[in-house]
Amino acid sequence: MLTGLKVAVIGGDARQVELIKKLCEWDATLYLVSLEHLEGEFPGAQKVKLEEVPAEELDAIILPVPGTDEEGYMETHFADESPRLTKEWLKQVKSSCKIFTGISKDYLTSLCNELQLPLIPLFDRNDVAIYNSIPTVEGTIMMAIQNTDFTIHNSNVIIVGFGRTGKSLARSFHALGANVRASARKQEDLARIFEMGIEPIHTDSLSDKVKDCDILINTVPAPVINVKVLQNLPQTALIIDLASKPGGTDFRYAKKRGINAILAPGLPGIVAPDTAGKILASVISQLLLEKRGEGSS
Amino acid sequence: MLTGLKVAVIGGDARQVELIKKLCEWDATLYLVSLEHLEGEFPGAQKVKLEEVPAEELDAIILPVPGTDEEGYMETHFADESPRLTKEWLKQVKSSCKIFTGISKDYLTSLCNELQLPLIPLFDRNDVAIYNSIPTVEGTIMMAIQNTDFTIHNSNVIIVGFGRTGKSLARSFHALGANVRASARKQEDLARIFEMGIEPIHTDSLSDKVKDCDILINTVPAPVINVKVLQNLPQTALIIDLASKPGGTDFRYAKKRGINAILAPGLPGIVAPDTAGKILASVISQLLLEKRGEGSS
Amino acid sequence: MLTGLKVAVIGGDARQVELIKKLCEWDATLYLVSLEHLEGEFPGAQKVKLEEVPAEELDAIILPVPGTDEEGYMETHFADESPRLTKEWLKQVKSSCKIFTGISKDYLTSLCNELQLPLIPLFDRNDVAIYNSIPTVEGTIMMAIQNTDFTIHNSNVIIVGFGRTGKSLARSFHALGANVRASARKQEDLARIFEMGIEPIHTDSLSDKVKDCDILINTVPAPVINVKVLQNLPQTALIIDLASKPGGTDFRYAKKRGINAILAPGLPGIVAPDTAGKILASVISQLLLEKRGEGSS
Amino acid sequence: MLTGLKVAVIGGDARQVELIKKLCEWDATLYLVSLEHLEGEFPGAQKVKLEEVPAEELDAIILPVPGTDEEGYMETHFADESPRLTKEWLKQVKSSCKIFTGISKDYLTSLCNELQLPLIPLFDRNDVAIYNSIPTVEGTIMMAIQNTDFTIHNSNVIIVGFGRTGKSLARSFHALGANVRASARKQEDLARIFEMGIEPIHTDSLSDKVKDCDILINTVPAPVINVKVLQNLPQTALIIDLASKPGGTDFRYAKKRGINAILAPGLPGIVAPDTAGKILASVISQLLLEKRGEGSS
Ligand SMILES: NC(=O)c1ccc[n+]([C@@H]2O[C@H](COP(=O)([O-])OP(=O)(O)OC[C@H]3O[C@@H](n4cnc5c(N)ncnc54)[C@H](OP(=O)(O)O)[C@@H]3O)[C@@H](O)[C@H]2O)c1
Ligand SMILES: NC(=O)c1ccc[n+]([C@@H]2O[C@H](COP(=O)([O-])OP(=O)(O)OC[C@H]3O[C@@H](n4cnc5c(N)ncnc54)[C@H](OP(=O)(O)O)[C@@H]3O)[C@@H](O)[C@H]2O)c1
Ligand SMILES: NC(=O)c1ccc[n+]([C@@H]2O[C@H](COP(=O)([O-])OP(=O)(O)OC[C@H]3O[C@@H](n4cnc5c(N)ncnc54)[C@H](OP(=O)(O)O)[C@@H]3O)[C@@H](O)[C@H]2O)c1
Ligand SMILES: NC(=O)c1ccc[n+]([C@@H]2O[C@H](COP(=O)([O-])OP(=O)(O)OC[C@H]3O[C@@H](n4cnc5c(N)ncnc54)[C@H](OP(=O)(O)O)[C@@H]3O)[C@@H](O)[C@H]2O)c1
8 A cells, every 4th residue: 555655646648547546546645736627536636736736745756658848848638738847846855756757858857867866767667668568569450450451461561670569569460360570680589589480580681571561560769661671662561660759760751652651659548548557557556665665664 | 264254343342443453364354334433454344334234245243242222222432323233134134144242132132033143142151251250350459449448458358159250359359468258159169269268158148247348249140239238238348249230239228328339330341442352352253263164164 | 966867987988087076076876887996086976887787767878988899898997897788788778868978880879779769979069079179189289299300380280171170270280380281171161261370271282282291180081191192292291190090191102101190099088088088077967967957847 | 601611510419410411501511520320411521530630620619419517528329439528639729619519517618718719508599598499398388298187278387487488488388278377577577478468477476376276387497496386286286397407396395295296308309309400500500600701801
């Protein structure tokens, strides 16, 4: 249980709902900031303005998944105005107060560094990235079905990159009956691809292998779907690029060749906000519990 | 090859395109009726009016997938006016001319009976139904992703009916990591479900098993998702009913209980017209080739 | 419950043990014949000689899985002498007494016909055949591993026949990462094979497809692995023939060509007698229960 | 091609055969030592005594998979006498000569250290360990089938450890229809297990989870299958311990409780020497080719 722990939740989207529910269940004291339009009963939670939060007593602050922008503003789907995280406000919190975010860009990172506050960009964690790969895969499947006139089954699919998301994509598209090839650059990844019954290709030799590709899914956050690859890709192929902005595809050239290439960020929050919220809720509660364990020892 | 064979294709949707391409490749002589807006080059094919077709010389007539309505009118996505199949016109064709349709309702069935013409409702064939189950499954997956806030993975899915479509659904949802239960009424089907690593339930005891169901997918063309089942289903569950109209769900009662129940007909033509067209093209060409084989022997 | 029901179990192998356990649990009255060396406590069961059984009171007689030989003798692993089922003895039982066996050859079949007794050859039932396919598959996997120097994974496996056993084999070898092709002669079976992500081949064209085959598994009880097929099979290939004696392989010619061809009957009883016994126990109890239901109505 | 490269292969088992074949194909010059009973034609290879090998000209030396014992002796299945690797002999080779072995114990490791020779224990490589996990899995499946009376399908299997071998085991037993749980201690491994549709358990809480376990497979080279775990394991369970000697099981206590616990080392060489040999052949040739690339530049 998290009884007695004080947590501020600031802004965010549908994913925050699951998180708030869970923290309530575990009996934390919650301050909901910039969430005034949020519906539902949350025992132990109160909707307040940022300046009303007892900042110096907080044990944790939970920011929206994308963190803050470069001026400190944060997204919220449940309030009219974007809240802002300022140095002045953050200076008040105690040094053990954990700051949770999905990802962290410069503003947030340097602010926490300066104030020596423990910042936890959850999406950097392998476990979170793997859990998140599940809704990501389903979002990708949905897009593949929506954007083609043929079935995934029996089509030629190439998954580029065999990291946390690539592994899940490869497994699922294979299970749906596609002819999957997966690319990697490490020998051990190529070995694992082979073990999974999938055809391994080296990311460097991608351009030689795409000639009969129907659907190309990229997870590599580097310009690997370049002119050379695009030149060999059939014009009718579909590209779904999952890598974080700006993706790994030369979109300009793809467009020139008339290839349908889609940059598809943030799929978990779009196709399965409940599941995505539960993933965050589960990891955050666990980390708060551990903290608790440490504190009491 | 189908050289010399004369075939009329009347109306239809995107699925006809693959069919026409294939028949051209195999060198049939084609009369395209009510398809004047169809784009593309089809060597050996000519766009004509129904009355211009040399009816008495035809070896085969290919109708739209849904056949005709009860007055003989047929759907077309590539013409301004719906063509009509009349007894007068059909009387002209020779008795060996095969009439292909997806499904056949009363008007078409009795017309062909009366004129003693060989009518082939392709969707009645097991092989066609099984091939078609593949795009049907993908359409169902797409709908499940679009209409829920959680992932298919780790959700409780019940597939009702274990026929040609049910088998494919069970396999695919299981492969995506759902906790699948599948229902049937034959002992041998329950045995096969078990062999596939899926939990079997008897269709008759459905109402006892739906309490924790997240997604219920029906394939039984009979009222099995009745009040008793719906009463036990969580209000948050999603129902996707694939059975031919009017489906197997008591939609009125589902609505009353606030359960989201969707009747989803014609998925293959919607999500994968290319694949769906190729399935028909392949079976029709094979049947024409066999006919040919017989004729020449 | 089966309280009051009188059942004789005559001879048999390890599979009978599970059956006897289950019937005891369900409170049947049991006469164990030619099972004197059977160890364990079976409440409600007594070990007796055939002539001591109150034949006229029996509700069911359970024979060994292979039934009787052509002189009426039955296998037993738990007695020194083979019991014999004679017309004289069987004449005593009442006409509603069910005779259970795995398979039935001429002697048994004509005896029951003559006496108008309900004979139930369990292996003829589709559900039993499907449940039994599970241990059959595992026995086949074991043999494939034992009799080759290479892995099943990534080897070229052909499954001949896509009936109750063939379907399970295809699924499992595919899941283990083999390159599986499966043969059938019905269009609908070829369609289902394709849907499963496996390469379909027509049984008639087998000889054209075996050139790179590493492991050939036959389930067709007809001479399909003939000289023509064997001529094209690599000499290093392994044949596992599961079809009932004499199998579907020309063993003489296989030997001549130096191909290792193994006839492998009775795998369920060998690799998983517990499971195989439970399958029979479950179906027999269910049938007895139904009978009971009928009787009491 | 490896033309001009001089390689000595000393002793070994069936796995060496594939290796030698491959090196011959690639046109290396081979000295086969303590392999006099090896059958087959190997163009470019000569069978010689250790002292006849032109040691100072060698580019690579390939030892048996287990390396040497603590006195330098090496296994051979194809000669009457075990060859010995001495410091005197090894002193002659040039400093760029690569020494390949499967695993390396103290004697070999310190000898190569002392002489500053590049020693390559192939089984330490992730790619080799993953490729090897494939025959290891099949050996484990074979043992599970041989040593139980029930099917893997529908049995409760626990895989302990989720490293290179554990991942492959989990995937394959799940695919065969077992109810698999897999244990790990890293959050990211638990996440991946969940993503694969398998139930994750923390290795530390193993003792709470084994109560209904039918088959327990250990891959952790540390004493994790301890008294506490064994006390909770059903007496009828089977333990297959794959971890390198002495395994992770308290075998003494298991025996006391009457639990069948099997230490099963070296499965790849036993069940699939061909495949195991090809894995080594492929990695060694690749490393020699790379070397070559470097040398020529
Ligand atoms: N669209 C969405 O909804 C969504 C959801 C989740 C993740 N993402 C994004 O998807 C991307 C992948 O996420 P992840 O969790 O799978 O990351 P990851 O585990 O780090 O995997 C990245 C993969 O890319 C490869 N890679 C990186 N740089 C490369 C280069 N220069 N050349 C070739 N290969 C390279 C990596 O190979 P090595 O292992 O050899 O480095 C690895 O296989 C990220 O950009 C992430 O932000 C998007
Ligand atoms: N929405 C779409 O896009 C789409 C696509 C394909 C098919 N469909 C429709 O989906 C339905 C199923 O197609 P299918 O090809 O799978 O048909 P199918 O092979 O005939 O399977 C029908 C299943 O329903 C069961 N069933 C039939 N009547 C029943 C009853 N009164 N009570 C309990 N179970 C009953 C059957 O059991 P038994 O075997 O025991 O009779 C069988 O398991 C059809 O209506 C078809 O038109 C829709
Ligand atoms: N060794 C063991 O331990 C073991 C265990 C279980 C079963 N069995 C034996 O294995 C065999 C198969 O059992 P099952 O339950 O799978 O039987 P099944 O369901 O009847 O399947 C038999 C298959 O063989 C095909 N077939 C039959 N005659 C054929 C012919 N003349 N030409 C081409 N194909 C033909 C059938 O095709 P159609 O459907 O088109 O007729 C079907 O695909 C039987 O002999 C059975 O006794 C052995
Ligand atoms: N019998 C055979 O034929 C055969 C074949 C191949 C391999 N093996 C043997 O099998 C074993 C596993 O091989 P592998 O390639 O899978 O190794 P691996 O990739 O290193 O995996 C070892 C696993 O054990 C876990 N582990 C290690 N020490 C632990 C501890 N003290 N407590 C809890 N977990 C611990 C690791 O967890 P972390 O990742 O958290 O450290 C990892 O999950 C080795 O001993 C290897 O020699 C045997």
